[in-house]
Amino acid sequence: MTELDQISDLEILVADFRRASVADDATSAVRILMEDVVSDPQSIHDIVPESFPNDMLLYEDESISIWHCRFVPGQTTPPHDHQVTAIIGIYQGTECNDLYEMYSGISLRKTDEIILSAGGVLEMSPSTIHAVSCVSIEPCCGIHVYLGRLTVVERSIFDLDNGCVLPYTEEDYYRIMNAD
Ligand SMILES: [Fe+2]
Numbered sequence: 001m002t003e004l005d006q007i008s009d010l011e012i013l014v015a016d017f018r019r020a021s022v023a024d025d026a027t028s029a030v031r032i033l034m035e036d037v038v039s040d041p042q043s044i045h046d047i048v049p050e051s052f053p054n055d056m057l058l059y060e061d062e063s064i065s066i067w068h069c070r071f072v073p074g075q076t077t078p079p080h081d082h083q084v085t086a087i088i089g090i091y092q093g094t095e096c097n098d099l100y101e102m103y104s105g106i107s108l109r110k111t112d113e114i115i116l117s118a119g120g121v122l123e124m125s126p127s128t129i130h131a132v133s134c135v136s137i138e139p140c141c142g143i144h145v146y147l148g149r150l151t152v153v154e155r156s157i158f159d160l161d162n163g164c165v166l167p168y169t170e171e172d173y174y175r176i177m178n179a180d
Helices: 003-021 026-038 041-047 170-179
Strands: 055-060 065-071 086-092 094-103 107-117 121-124 129-134 140-146 156-159 164-167
Touching: 003 026, 003 041, 003 055, 003 065, 003 140, 026 041, 026 086, 026 121, 026 140, 041 086, 065 129, 086 107, 094 140, 107 121, 156 170
Parallel strands: none
Antiparallel strands: 055 065, 065 140, 086 121, 086 140, 094 107, 094 129, 156 164
């Protein structure tokens, strides 16, 4: 499959998610579509160009942000929220989602752990706080869908080492992640 064919198939996938994002029950519609999409992991693997960076924004408008995300083995994101509904589907590798809740205003307490492998889907509410680790020997790859324009949403990132909450910025996200 040429990269042009891959991009063309990704555009079809993006159009499908865009339609789902404006359905009456957008969360259910996107989740059902995501479950269908990752039920055949190889078909997604085949249409993602290897040249993509680890975080690749495929499409965004007021209703939806669609990303292709790749986490390399051993990589762990800092805990963060999204402030919009998030639906994550995995087609390669395995990731561990540590879920947290905030207490005393600024401190985080881990409440759960969810392992997702190829074919797995995780739905998170706008207030969910999670950190993601790639726990497989191969990169963990997935399609991440957010029901809003994620790049402009005001949300939070948590610096566990320094015990502080920061307004989310890409700069702090990658700085904290790469410090691990
Ligand atoms: Fe996230």
